[in-house]
Structures are given as C-alpha cells and as structure tokens.
Amino acid sequence: MSVDIEGRSAAEIAESLRTLIERGKLRPGDALPPVRALAEQLGVNRNTAVSAYRQLTNAGVVVTLGRGGTRVAGASAVAQEGFAADTALRDLATGNPDAARIPDPSDALIGIARRPVLYGEPVIDPGLERSAQEWMSADLPPGTPMRITVTSGAADAVERLLAQALTRDDAVALEDPCFLTSIHTVRVAGYRPVPVPVDDEGMTVEGLRSALEQGVRAVICTPRAQNPTGASLSERRAADLRAVLAEHPYVLVIEDDHYSLLSRRPHHSLIGDGHRRWALVRSVSKFLGPDMCLAVTASDPETAERLAMRLTPGTTWVSHLLQRLVHALITDPDVRERIERAGSHYAARNARFAELLTAEGLPTNPGDGLSVWVPLGAPARAVSEQLMRRGWLARPGDEFALGDRAPSQRLRLTVHELPDADLDKLAADIGASVRAATAQSRIAG
Incomplete structure (x- = not known):
C-alpha cells in the first residue's frame, strides 16, 4: 500500500486510517493491509492492529470480508419504492396503492x-x-x-x-x-x-x-x-x-x-x-x-x-x-368501508392477473398485498429487458435479495390499476419475454 499509516495504539492507528479515508487517499473498496502485515509495519502487537480494525468496523468505516480481507466501506445503494423518474415505459415497479382508493x-x-x-x-x-x-x-x-x-x-x-x-x-x-x-x-x-x-x-x-x-x-x-x-x-x-x-x-x-x-x-x-x-x-x-x-x-x-x-x-x-x-x-365507518373495498379490489385484480399468467404457462400464486410475485423460469433481469422493449418497466427479484446468490427468476409487479385489456397484454408480453430470454440464454450457453 502506498499510503502511510501511523500510530502506536489502536486508537491512533484507527484515527490515522480515518484521516486517510476522509482525505481521499483511501477510497471505497480499497484493501487495507492484513493485520499481521500492519502490525509488523508499525512495530506493534498484532492484537493492537486487530483492535484498530475492529473500531473502524464498528464505526462502519471499513468492512471485513473474511478471506477477502478488510476494505474501505462504501455507500451501498438500495433500490427504493415508488415511481421511476423520467421513463416513458408503463411503470409496474412502484409498489404504490391506487390513489383513487385512498380516502379523502x-x-x-x-x-x-x-x-x-x-x-x-x-x-x-x-x-x-x-x-x-x-x-x-x-x-x-x-x-x-x-x-x-x-x-x-x-x-x-x-x-x-x-x-x-x-x-x-x-x-x-x-x-x-x-x-x-x-x-x-x-x-x-x-x-x-x-x-x-x-x-x-x-x-x-x-x-x-x-x-x-x-x-x-x-x-x-x-x-x-x-x-x-x-x-x-x-x-x-x-x-x-x-x-x-x-x-x-x-x-x-x-x-x-x-x-x-x-x-x-x-x-x-x-x-x-x-x-x-x-x-x-x-x-x-x-x-x-x-x-x-x-x-x-x-x-x-x-x-x-x-x-x-x-x-x-x-x-x-x-x-x-x-x-x-x-x-x-x-x-369513521364510511372510511373503513372504503378501505375494505380497496382491499377487495387489490385482491381481485391480482387474482385475475395470476390466472392470466397461469394460462401463459407461468403458474402464479397471487398472494396478498399490492403486488404480485411472478415466477418466470428464466433470469429476471433478462426478462425485464425484454419487457422494456415491449413498453413495460418491471422490478426484478434481485433487488430484494440479501447477499450473493443465483440470479432471481422472479418479478415483483404492481398491476392493480391496469384495466382488463392491459392486464391481458401484459400477461402475453411476459410470456413472450420469458420465451425470448430463454432462447437467448440457450444461444449464449
């Protein structure tokens, strides 16, 4: 490492590293020296170096990745709910309730x-x-x-x-x-x-x-x-x-x-x-x-x-x-009745969409809630790209996953505001997108 880390105590070493990070001499993702190497470099006990790294880890300044070593932490973006800005596509990723069904x-x-x-x-x-x-x-x-x-x-x-x-x-x-x-x-x-x-x-x-x-x-x-x-x-x-x-x-x-x-x-x-x-x-x-x-x-x-x-x-x-x-x-009894009707509406629209997907060869459980969790049998990101070409913006299941694992084969879609004709078209487009993504995957493989 080209930067100079200083200090004799754990607090001094941690402060030296924080200063290097704050001044941009160490950037998110940069690897820090292994504990043993840092201890030898500074002439301190190994436990002192361990304690310094622990202080920085607890403060969220660095992350420990096992065999991947210790690295400078970075801001890790998380997808957010709501409408997508600046898109001409039909947005199915919102997770929003129907504004027309919110009580006045x-x-x-x-x-x-x-x-x-x-x-x-x-x-x-x-x-x-x-x-x-x-x-x-x-x-x-x-x-x-x-x-x-x-x-x-x-x-x-x-x-x-x-x-x-x-x-x-x-x-x-x-x-x-x-x-x-x-x-x-x-x-x-x-x-x-x-x-x-x-x-x-x-x-x-x-x-x-x-x-x-x-x-x-x-x-x-x-x-x-x-x-x-x-x-x-x-x-x-x-x-x-x-x-x-x-x-x-x-x-x-x-x-x-x-x-x-x-x-x-x-x-x-x-x-x-x-x-x-x-x-x-x-x-x-x-x-x-x-x-x-x-x-x-x-x-x-x-x-x-x-x-x-x-x-x-x-x-x-x-x-x-x-x-x-x-x-x-x-x-208010009238408001409670309106809420009850809204819940029934969301359930009915999601159930109809699930039936359409099942008819497309994608057996779907409508579940409960504002959205539908759609099984694809193909990588979700590839299917969502195909849907974009057909005018739809979908949310792949990868955004909801914790940790590293195989690519998701699910989409979460919010469809309760779509009229019947659009639901029919969306289900058909999903079926076509799955077939296109599967064929593309076979060619690439």
Whole structure:
C-alpha cells in the first residue's frame, strides 16, 4: 500500500486510517493491509492492529470480508419504492396503492383543528391511543402487557426499535427476499443482516432457527402480505415459529404488519405468550396514503419505555394534527368501508392477473398485498429487458435479495390499476419475454 499509516495504539492507528479515508487517499473498496502485515509495519502487537480494525468496523468505516480481507466501506445503494423518474415505459415497479382508493381526508380535517398542543404535553393523542389499544390488543395473546407508541411511519418505528436494542454490527434476522426499506434500514445503521428464507407460508422455521444459532439479537417479520412475495404466516407456521422463539425470549421480535386493514388474510403472530421483547407495528400508509406518515406500535412495557425516550416532546413527537386526522379517519365507518373495498379490489385484480399468467404457462400464486410475485423460469433481469422493449418497466427479484446468490427468476409487479385489456397484454408480453430470454440464454450457453 502506498499510503502511510501511523500510530502506536489502536486508537491512533484507527484515527490515522480515518484521516486517510476522509482525505481521499483511501477510497471505497480499497484493501487495507492484513493485520499481521500492519502490525509488523508499525512495530506493534498484532492484537493492537486487530483492535484498530475492529473500531473502524464498528464505526462502519471499513468492512471485513473474511478471506477477502478488510476494505474501505462504501455507500451501498438500495433500490427504493415508488415511481421511476423520467421513463416513458408503463411503470409496474412502484409498489404504490391506487390513489383513487385512498380516502379523502377533507371532511375529517375540518373537525380536528382544536386547541394547539404545547411543549411538555403527552406525545400521544388520547383518542388515537384508545383506538390503537383496541386495534392492537385484538391480535395479541389475551392479557399481554403492552403500551402504545406513535411514530412517523413503520420505517421510523423499526429504526428506533433496533437502535434502542442493538449496537453496530449486531446481527438482525431479515426475510429473504426482503422488503426494500428493511434492507436499507439495517444496512445504513451498520447492523449485520442474516437472511431467513420465505416460502408460501412465510418465514421458514429452519431459517429462523439457523439465524438464532448465529446470534441474531432481533428478528423482523412480516406476518401477512410479505413484500415482495405476498406470503402470509399460516396458523401452523406461526405456532412453529413461536416454539423456536420460546427458547430465545430476550431476542427482540418486530412484526411489521404493514398491510393490516387491507389484508384478506387473518393475522397469525409469531409473538408468543410470555416473550419478553417484542413489538407489533402497523402503519397507515397503505390505506390512508404514503404521505400519511404515521404508525402505531404496541410493545412490551420495557421496549416501549426505551422507544419513548427516543420520542421526546419538543423534538421528535408526531404532530397531534396528524394523529387526530388518522384517528378521525380510522374510526369513521364510511372510511373503513372504503378501505375494505380497496382491499377487495387489490385482491381481485391480482387474482385475475395470476390466472392470466397461469394460462401463459407461468403458474402464479397471487398472494396478498399490492403486488404480485411472478415466477418466470428464466433470469429476471433478462426478462425485464425484454419487457422494456415491449413498453413495460418491471422490478426484478434481485433487488430484494440479501447477499450473493443465483440470479432471481422472479418479478415483483404492481398491476392493480391496469384495466382488463392491459392486464391481458401484459400477461402475453411476459410470456413472450420469458420465451425470448430463454432462447437467448440457450444461444449464449
């Protein structure tokens, strides 16, 4: 290495390396000297060099890659949900709800502007808290002690829940394939993701058992409408997962029930009776709109206390105007009926699309949620390229994968806004794209 690393103590060596990185003399991806070579170069004990690298790893400045050595960390981009900018293609990658099916808040807004809330007052609106208590307790073991916390959406809740329980480089069990926001949250915070495979019944038992054996300190699970697969925990699978977790009562279990009121499936929880550290998170973004940045979290009292400390009045509470608006909407019978109709609409459109794909020779389970997880039998990126030539923008399953593995053979498509004629054309175009990608692969092979 051409750069000069200095220092006699671990702190001095770490500071020297940070300076070299900050000044651009070491760049993301650059390899650092092996521990033994660095120790010999500086004339220090090997353990001193190990400690210096550990400090930098914990700070997220470098990454350790086993036989690949230690390298300068770089910003690793994660795909984001939402509309693609500057494209003339029909965008099937959004993951968005149908704007026309989001309830109009105009009438509710008129009634919420009461007296202003001042510093030092309770951070949760009493009406919303009462409704949330009823909503959340219905899906938890009877008599479970719990407290309610309100955050600026589910991602905010999950990030704060992890931060109050973990330190950098702690291991977190994530579903694989995984929700994009969860990947982003874990990666940015410097936690170590441990993939748990997902099948048609949700998170697998053996996958969870393996993750726990690897020392994960938190588990993030989607009990229904898992994104991207659409899988929901079956009653049997949830019971089996609870049995595994019963041996690890202090592992933080986070259930992200993001689809909640829209779901066509029952809620089966992996939070067992007596589990010590847990949180059930429900946002309103799927049925009241992504801009309605609010989630309610039910959790054990200790976790709630730690979470509340990160939501102090005067700095990070959620606006009481927003809390009142959400409470007014979710307790309005007409709004609840509209939400119910929206859930039925999404399910019906996805089911019809799955039937069309099955007729094309691509047997598809519509699952639950806003999108459909489409099996291809061919590399997803090659199929998505073929679809672009036919005017469609699709999202390949590779974007949801954790770690290195074979290229995905799935697409996640959001199709509920397409009229019947467009659904028919899309299914036919997918079939043609799969055949073209398969033929291309055979020629290349």
